[in-house]
Amino acid sequence: MNENVVQSKRGRPSWWGWVRSMGASLWQFSTRRRTTGIALLILAGLLLVAATGPLISPYDADEIRMTDRLQGPNKTHLLGTDHFGRDILSRALSGTRITLLLGISISGFALCVGLPIGMLAGFFDRFGLVVMRLVDAVMAFPAIILALALMAILGKPGIVNVILAVGLVWAPRMVRVVYSATLSIREATFIEAARALGVPSRRILLRHVMVNLVSPVIVQATFTFAFSIMEVAALNFLGVGIPPYVASWGGMMNEGRTYVIRAPWIILFPGLFLATAVLSFNLIGDALRDRLDPKLRRVM
Amino acid sequence: MLTFVLHRSLGLVVSTFIVITITFVLMQLIPGDPAAVMLGANATPEQIELLRETWGLNQPIYVQFLRYLSNFLHGNLGESLFHRKPVLEIIAQRAETSLWLGAAALLVVVGLGIPAGVLGAIRPNGLTDNAMLLIALAGAAIPSFWLGLMLMALFAGRLGWLPSSGFTSICETGNLANLKSLILPGFSLGFVNAALVARTTRSSMLDVLQADYITTAKAKGLRGRVVIMKHAFRNAAIPIVTVVSFTFASLVSGAVVTETVFALPGVGSLIVQSVLKRDYPVIQGIMAVVAVLYVLVNFATDLSYALLDPRIRYR
Numbered sequence: 001m002n003e004n005v006v007q008s009k010r011g012r013p014s015w016w017g018w019v020r021s022m023g024a025s026l027w028q029f030s031t032r033r034r035t036t037g038i039a040l041l042i043l044a045g046l047l048l049v050a051a052t053g054p055l056i057s058p059y060d061a062d063e064i065r066m067t068d069r070l071q072g073p074n075k076t077h078l079l080g081t082d083h084f085g086r087d088i089l090s091r092a093l094s095g096t097r098i099t100l101l102l103g104i105s106i107s108g109f110a111l112c113v114g115l116p117i118g119m120l121a122g123f124f125d126r127f128g129l130v131v132m133r134l135v136d137a138v139m140a141f142p143a144i145i146l147a148l149a150l151m152a153i154l155g156k157p158g159i160v161n162v163i164l165a166v167g168l169v170w171a172p173r174m175v176r177v178v179y180s181a182t183l184s185i186r187e188a189t190f191i192e193a194a195r196a197l198g199v200p201s202r203r204i205l206l207r208h209v210m211v212n213l214v215s216p217v218i219v220q221a222t223f224t225f226a227f228s229i230m231e232v233a234a235l236n237f238l239g240v241g242i243p244p245y246v247a248s249w250g251g252m253m254n255e256g257r258t259y260v261i262r263a264p265w266i267i268l269f270p271g272l273f274l275a276t277a278v279l280s281f282n283l284i285g286d287a288l289r290d291r292l293d294p295k296l297r298r299v300m
Numbered sequence: 301m302l303t304f305v306l307h308r309s310l311g312l313v314v315s316t317f318i319v320i321t322i323t324f325v326l327m328q329l330i331p332g333d334p335a336a337v338m339l340g341a342n343a344t345p346e347q348i349e350l351l352r353e354t355w356g357l358n359q360p361i362y363v364q365f366l367r368y369l370s371n372f373l374h375g376n377l378g379e380s381l382f383h384r385k386p387v388l389e390i391i392a393q394r395a396e397t398s399l400w401l402g403a404a405a406l407l408v409v410v411g412l413g414i415p416a417g418v419l420g421a422i423r424p425n426g427l428t429d430n431a432m433l434l435i436a437l438a439g440a441a442i443p444s445f446w447l448g449l450m451l452m453a454l455f456a457g458r459l460g461w462l463p464s465s466g467f468t469s470i471c472e473t474g475n476l477a478n479l480k481s482l483i484l485p486g487f488s489l490g491f492v493n494a495a496l497v498a499r500t501t502r503s504s505m506l507d508v509l510q511a512d513y514i515t516t517a518k519a520k521g522l523r524g525r526v527v528i529m530k531h532a533f534r535n536a537a538i539p540i541v542t543v544v545s546f547t548f549a550s551l552v553s554g555a556v557v558t559e560t561v562f563a564l565p566g567v568g569s570l571i572v573q574s575v576l577k578r579d580y581p582v583i584q585g586i587m588a589v590v591a592v593l594y595v596l597v598n599f600a601t602d603l604s605y606a607l608l609d610p611r612i613r614y615r
Contacts, residue, residue: 137318261457271446279441
């Protein structure tokens with residue numbers, strides 16, 4: 001607040017100081033480690049591809065050219081073509097949008113479910129006991145098996161069903177993170193002070209606990225994003241994710257399976273796109289954790 | 301030790317119960333009448349009614365649950381809609397392949413991961429250490445099915461050294477050469493986890509190597525290998541055991557896709573086929589079996605802590 005006032009006296013708009021300090025922390029964040037900067041660049045690239053979409057892709061992602069089928073990488077088709085003569089680069093670029101969309105929706109879903117439940121579980125002991133037992137039990141099902149079963153239960157392949165199935169797999173993990181963070185926050189002196197002042201529990205949760213959960217939740221959401229796009233690719237690869245007519249990295253790899261020995265590039269490039277995206281999110285997650293939550297720093 | 305085991309066993313029973321309950325609840329979530337869903341669109345009302353009768357679907361939910369629970373305890377996981385055989389029998393037929401694959405992958409995880417981690421800890425920031433860090437970072441981002449397909453294109457396609465897919469039972473044919481079909485799947489499944497185990501081994505070993513008793517052991521003039529293996533490794537083992545047991549879930553998940561990629565007739569490819577065919581009893585059965593196995597693995601891990609570190613028993 002104070003800083004803004006000072007800034008405006010110098011004749012600059014009051015938001016300038018905020019922008020400048022945010023910019024400075026972003027710069028510091030991305031230059032502290034070389035890998036973080038690279039990861040952020042990759043992320044920016046992916047966002048750009050997702051935003052511009054068809055504008056920058058050399059061909060229509062779904063256009064079938066049987067005369068061009070199964071071509072290796074060459075000058076006209078930089079990453080080759082698949083068994084329908086569709087351009088791999090265009091399809092991979094088009095898959096970026098759906099991948100980011102699904103990743104954001106799934107982490108958002110896990111967040112919206114995991115944050116309130118985890119917070120209440122950490123704050124109210126008896127509720128927490130029941131919830132955490134359940135969470136542990138749900139986590140006894142390996143991720144892909146639970147997602148497969150949920151897809152079977154939800155019915156048809158589709159974007160919303162994928163979000164629900166994968167989101168429900170990752171929500172318990174979010175609950176666990178929020179739960180353990182809440183447990184340590186509620187022992188803090190400022191919570192005790194708020195209680196002593198007679199602040200009601202609801203207000204403590206919303207105004208004091210939740211604010212302090214922001215860091216661990218952001219970190220976990222980043223990892224959820226990385227894991228979930230990997231899992232979505234696996235579901236698409238198995239043919240139970242989003243419908244096959246939508247170009248997706250996992251779906252492309254599934255379609256290329258029959259031709260893996262003749263035309264490995266159909267699988268190679270979508271996999272590289274996926275691996276790059278996952279890697280960049282993992283690196284950003286690691287950097288965010290070190291920055292926001294040094295206590296959680298991984299030993300490895 | 302006995303109270304420790306008893307205490308953990310009680311937890312085991314509770315966890316198993318909750319896990320089984322979840323598989324029951326999940327199947328209740330199938331929208332619409334399960335009997336109608338399972339028989340498909342062409343079923344007559346009489347057929348649906350008959351199925352509801354045989355499965356007891358017209359009884360109150362708690363009766364259904366108790367029946368499910370008692371069936372489970374008697375080893376009856378229902379009957380496949382597609383194969384018309386008991387679910388447990390189908391799973392048992394497929395189990396051999398999955399167990400061999402799991403063993404192969406675990407061999408890669410332990411055989412590559414732990415030595416790499418120990419080497420990394422002996423010379424931190426050396427060549428092995430940095431290579432390992434790179435592989436671990438990449439390994440966390442590479443989907444195992446992609447790795448499997450690429451290895452297949454290289455070793456089965458281009459070089460023609462190894463079979464690209466399929467697996468014939470070893471128990472039935474007695475032919476150990478069949479294990480050759482598991483080299484590629486086992487490697488692609490285990491590799492990613494090996495990197496994780498290597499990182500954990502490294503950091504755990506690094507912690508231990510700084511302890512005073514290591515300095516003492518070295519000062520006594522013990523050979524380097526003895527210090528590393530006898531003094532350091534055993535004390536570094538707990539985090540390693542933990543992370544190896546964590547790989548169980550990840551190996552099962554990975555097996556689902558790996559078995560599909562390499563056309564292995566295992567439990568993992570079975571669940572994919574069942575999902576595509578909407579064979580709900582098989583899906584439910586596999587979920588129950590896998591989750592119970594997971595609970596058992598956790599139980600075994602807890603017990604192994606007590607064996608590795610006697611202090612844990614008294615807590």
